[in-house]
Structures are given as structure tokens and as C-alpha cells.
Amino acid sequence: MEKFGGSLNNFSKSEKQSILEMKISEIKKLLETKKITSEELVNIHIEQVETYNPLINAVCTFTPDLAIEQAKKIDNDSDFSSPLSGIPTFIKDLNLTKGIRTTKGSPIYSNFIPDEDDLVVKKIKSSGAIILGKTNTPEFGAGSHTFNEVFETTVNPYNLGKTAGGSSGGAGAALAARMITIAQGSDMGGSLRNPAAWNNVVGFRTSIGRVPNLPNSKPYNTLSVNGPMARNVDDLSLFLSIMAGYDNRIGNSINEDPKIFSEIKNIKNIDQKIAFSPDLGQYPVSKEIRESFENSINIFSNLGFKLEEAYPSLPNVDNAFQVLRAYIFADEHKDHIRNNKHQMKETIIWNVEKGLNLSSLEISEAESQRSIIDQNISQFFNQYDFLVLPTTSVLPFDIDQEYIKNIDGTELNTYIDWMALCYAITVTGCPSISIPSGFSKDGLPIGIQIVSKKLNELKILELAKVFESETNYYKTKPKLIS
Numbered sequence: 001m002e003k004f005g006g007s008l009n010n011f012s013k014s015e016k017q018s019i020l021e022m023k024i025s026e027i028k029k030l031l032e033t034k035k036i037t038s039e040e041l042v043n044i045h046i047e048q049v050e051t052y053n054p055l056i057n058a059v060c061t062f063t064p065d066l067a068i069e070q071a072k073k074i075d076n077d078s079d080f081s082s083p084l085s086g087i088p089t090f091i092k093d094l095n096l097t098k099g100i101r102t103t104k105g106s107p108i109y110s111n112f113i114p115d116e117d118d119l120v121v122k123k124i125k126s127s128g129a130i131i132l133g134k135t136n137t138p139e140f141g142a143g144s145h146t147f148n149e150v151f152e153t154t155v156n157p158y159n160l161g162k163t164a165g166g167s168s169g170g171a172g173a174a175l176a177a178r179m180i181t182i183a184q185g186s187d188m189g190g191s192l193r194n195p196a197a198w199n200n201v202v203g204f205r206t207s208i209g210r211v212p213n214l215p216n217s218k219p220y221n222t223l224s225v226n227g228p229m230a231r232n233v234d235d236l237s238l239f240l241s242i243m244a245g246y247d248n249r250i251g252n253s254i255n256e257d258p259k260i261f262s263e264i265k266n267i268k269n270i271d272q273k274i275a276f277s278p279d280l281g282q283y284p285v286s287k288e289i290r291e292s293f294e295n296s297i298n299i300f301s302n303l304g305f306k307l308e309e310a311y312p313s314l315p316n317v318d319n320a321f322q323v324l325r326a327y328i329f330a331d332e333h334k335d336h337i338r339n340n341k342h343q344m345k346e347t348i349i350w351n352v353e354k355g356l357n358l359s360s361l362e363i364s365e366a367e368s369q370r371s372i373i374d375q376n377i378s379q380f381f382n383q384y385d386f387l388v389l390p391t392t393s394v395l396p397f398d399i400d401q402e403y404i405k406n407i408d409g410t411e412l413n414t415y416i417d418w419m420a421l422c423y424a425i426t427v428t429g430c431p432s433i434s435i436p437s438g439f440s441k442d443g444l445p446i447g448i449q450i451v452s453k454k455l456n457e458l459k460i461l462e463l464a465k466v467f468e469s470e471t472n473y474y475k476t477k478p479k480l481i482s
Contacts, residue, residue: 024182039071042086058154067132092184095120096114098121105138106140106148123245143347145169146167155173158396160480175201178481182239198395200474201230204236208222210431219250240258275309275384278390279389280420296438314428317424324370329354330354337349373428391421391446392447430454431452432460433449
């Protein structure tokens with residue numbers, strides 16, 4: 001590759017676009033061979049944010065001066081040996097960032113500036129990555145539509161009238177708009193996966209304990225995880241190798257070298273058996289999602305994989321998720337609702353009050369129900385290597401709609417019912433990746449989940465890469481930036 005211009009003004013538009021489309025491995029080669037400096041790279045991304053964020057509202061707190069300062073230090077040291085040295089990224093606004101405003105999407109924290117990073121941010125910084133700011137999230141990460149009273153609504157780069165999903169909606173939209181190459185997210189009931197599907201990017205909810213999480217008042221909380229988002233499997237895998245790792249302060253931390261994720265091979269093992277289901281045998285799914293999913297299954301079939309329509313038995317999975325989620329919300333927000341209820345949105349108040357009114361027996365029953373699901377999912381993955389299903393039950397919806405209340409005539413009861421295809425997998429504890437799987441007739445992105453047994457992240461990534469290499473959906477940019 002030819003040497004790029006020495007300053008931002010000397011880069012042609014096509015050169016900038018070329019850099020913004022590159023994988024991290026390609027960017028690292030440019031940095032290491034001094035064909036571009038980290039400062040120049042950061043400035044190219046700053047320009048992209050300044051151009052498109054006013055339209056999308058993906059980045060809620062922007063820190064270009066801090067990023068440039070760090071980039072200059074890396075360039076002066078000429079040390080690009082760390083995996084992500086010189087690579088800019090964003091942190092979700094739920095996560096603590098030292099010296100950088102962290103609102104959690106809530107008016108309660110509208111002016112909060114932490115004096116310490118949380119663990120996942122420390123790990124990302126130690127990799128040499130440069131923090132360029134924070135991405136928008138719904139209030140306290142609740143719901144899969146990114147809006148709040150502090151920063152308002154994040155919209156979808158593929159259609160500015162549609163939602164970008166959530167709660168990592170800002171991260172997903174920023175990736176789609178080429179504002180960044182990788183972004184940190186988190187997931188309880190689909191918060192990495194839903195926005196990945198709706199922004200034509202990749203999001204990985206890993207096994208509990210794969211990515212250590214501190215501070216955490218409930219280290220054995222088996223619903224929430226931090227995780228990587230990216231536009232392609234290679235970049236996501238590299239980012240996971242940074243975020244993952246054993247931490248002996250956390251009892252369920254996975255003691256396995258995270259470097260196994262640093263480079264994923266394109267391995268097509270057609271002897272692997274794939275189960276597939278458009279609805280897990282129990283949930284409403286819109287017609288257009290079903291049709292797109294059928295096309296994805298045909299792709300796996302044409303690749304030679306053994307396929308069988310099947311799904312695991314997940315009795316009482318809805319109750320287990322709703323109860324355990326409510327108990328977590330009550331614990332995390334008991335002080336908020338006591339002191340600042342007037343500053344909280346109704347859906348969170350409902351969720352917290354549901355948790356506060358739970359009895360110990362109801363929580364115990366949900367744990368027992370989950371234990372049965374654990375046994376069933378283990379048996380299921382004794383028969384199959386993978387489970388493939390849609391990521392979302394519907395296409396991205398209008399931004400003035402808070403959540404989905406009806407799917408093709410089926411009425412839903414709560415603000416999270418429509419996320420069932422994701423939250424049911426959360427309850428199983430199994431890792432699940434959402435990858436691009438096509439577009440609707442109106443050009444809206446659609447995704448599929450690939451799920452496997454616990455701790456089987458590496459095999460999921462390999463299969464995801466096979467599908468990605470066959471389809472290349474991730475290369476389709478929003479018309480907005482084309």
C-alpha cells in the first residue's frame with residue numbers, strides 16, 4: 001500500500017474511506033510501518049464522528065482532545081507492540097471511565113465523572129486502545145431502544161427514522177457509521193445482540209465469567225456480561241482476546257488463555273450438526289424475519305452443514321428471566337427509586353417495583369426453573385453442535401415507539417417480551433453471537449444468532465466466520481455514508 005499523506009489535510013477522501021473500512025490487522029500494519037500515525041488515524045475517526053454523529057446521535061460524550069493527546073504519546077514512543085496500540089474505540093455510557101462523564105443514560109447521573117475506570121475499561125486501555133468517548137444507551141441500559149432524557153435518541157444509520165436498538169445502540173450505530181472499528185458493549189437480555197442485528201454489525205454475548213466484571217456487587221449475577229462489538233468477526237475476536245481473561249477475584253471467572261481468540265481461522269467443518277429454529281417453538285416472529293431466516297438456513301445448507309429443525313426445551317424460561325431480572329433491578333436501583341423516582345422512566349420503575357415485591361420463594365423458584373433449563377440445554381448440545389435462530393423477532397421499529405407491543409397480531413405483555421429470542425438464550429448461560437444475515441426489502445439490517453454450549457466461544461467464532469466469508473453482508477454500508 002502506498003504511503004498516505006503526512007497530515008489529515010493531505011489525505012484524499014478515498015484514502016480516508018479506505019482506512020475507515022480496514023480491519024484492525026490492516027490498520028496495525030500501516031501504523032507499524034509508519035504509513036500513518038496514530039494521531040492521523042484518530043483524526044480521521046474524529047472527522048467521521050463530527051460529520052455523522054449530528055445525524056445519528058450515537059456518541060453521547062466525545063473526547064477528541066484526550067484521544068489526540070494519547071495518540072501523540074503512542075507516536076512519540078513509536079511502540080505499537082500492544083494488540084490495539086493506536087486504535088481508537090468507544091466505551092458504553094454504562095461503564096465507569098476515569099475523568100470522562102458517565103451518565104448511565106439517567107438524569108440522576110447527568111454530571112457524574114468517575115475517579116476510576118471499571119475493570120473492562122482498564123483492560124481495554126492496557127491493550128493500547130485509545131478512548132474516543134462514550135456511546136449512548138437507554139436509561140440504566142433498560143430496553144432495546146436507545147433513548148434517554150440526557151442525550152435523547154440514537155437513530156439507525158440505515159434509516160434515520162428507525163431505532164438503532166439497545167442497550168448498546170450507540171455502539172452499534174457508531175460502528176455502522178464507520179465512526180470506529182470496535183466498540184465495547186454489554187448484554188443482559190440482548191443488549192449486545194439486538195443492536196448488532198439492526199446495525200449490520202457483530203455482537204458477542206459470551207459465557208458468564210469469560211469477561212471479568214468489576215466493580216460488581218453481585219459477582220455471581222448470571223444474566224449480565226460485558227462484551228465486544230465490531231463490524232466483522234476478525235476484529236471482534238481480537239477485541240474479545242483483550243476483554244476476556246481470568247481474574248481470581250471473581251469466583252466464576254473462566255481460567256483459559258484469552259489469546260485463543262486473537263486470530264480466528266476460517267474452518268468449515270461440515271460434520272458439525274446445526275439445529276435451527278425460527279422461534280424456539282414458542283415466540284411470535286414477524287413474517288419478514290422468518291423469510292430472511294429461511295434464506296440464512298439455505299446458506300448453511302449450501303455450505304454442506306448437517307441441518308435439523310429443532311430447539312431446546314426451555315420450560316418457564318420467561319418467568320425465570322423476568323424474576324431474576326427484576327431481583328437484579330431492585331438491588332441495583334433501590335436507592336434510585338427511593339430518592340429519585342421522579343427522574344426515572346416508567347418501565348424501569350415497573351421493573352424495580354416488581355423486584356421489590358418478590359418473595360424469597362419466588363426468587364428460589366426462578367433459580368430452580370433455571371436449573372432445569374441448564375440440564376435441558378446440556379442434553380440438547382449433546383445432540384447438536386450449534387443452535388441457529390433469529391436475533392430479533394421484528395425489524396427496527398420507528399424511533400417514536402418506545403417498544404414493540406404487538407407482533408403480527410400477537411399482543412405482548414411487557415416492554416421486554418419482544419426480546420424473547422435473546423433473553424431466552426441469556427437464561428441458558430450459553431454464548432451467543434449475532435452476525436449480519438441480510439436486509440429487509442426496505443434495506444433494514446437483519447441478524448441471526450449462533451449459539452453453542454457453555455465455554456464454546458471459539459467454535460462459535462469459527463462458524464460465524466464461515467458464514468460471514470460466504471455472505472459478506474457486513475460490507476454493505478448505510479447509504480448515508482456511501
